[in-house]
Amino acid sequence: MMEFTIDSAMIVLMVSLIPALIRVIKGPSLPDRVIALDVVASIVVAIILVHCIRSGSLYYLTGATVVALVAFLGTVALALYIRRGGAS
Numbered sequence: 001m002m003e004f005t006i007d008s009a010m011i012v013l014m015v016s017l018i019p020a021l022i023r024v025i026k027g028p029s030l031p032d033r034v035i036a037l038d039v040v041a042s043i044v045v046a047i048i049l050v051h052c053i054r055s056g057s058l059y060y061l062t063g064a065t066v067v068a069l070v071a072f073l074g075t076v077a078l079a080l081y082i083r084r085g086g087a088s
Helices: 002-026 030-055 061-083
Strands: none
Touching: 002 030, 030 061
8 A cells, every 4th residue: 555655646746747847948937937946846856755765765865855955045046036137
């Protein structure tokens, strides 16, 4: 039962990645793209964590932490860029 749940979670995450990537590419504005990129990073972190659960290894937790940190810093940097009028 646990394997089915983990596989289902992985499928849902992979499918949810598609519309988020489409929004990053075709977003109507820069703030929409920034938010979509943050969503993509969150989904990638979730995929890494589900893989950790599936494999029973804690080896990839560092990678998930790094992806989350870089995504956060990137979102803050892009928000400052947009706030200062760089998007216009």
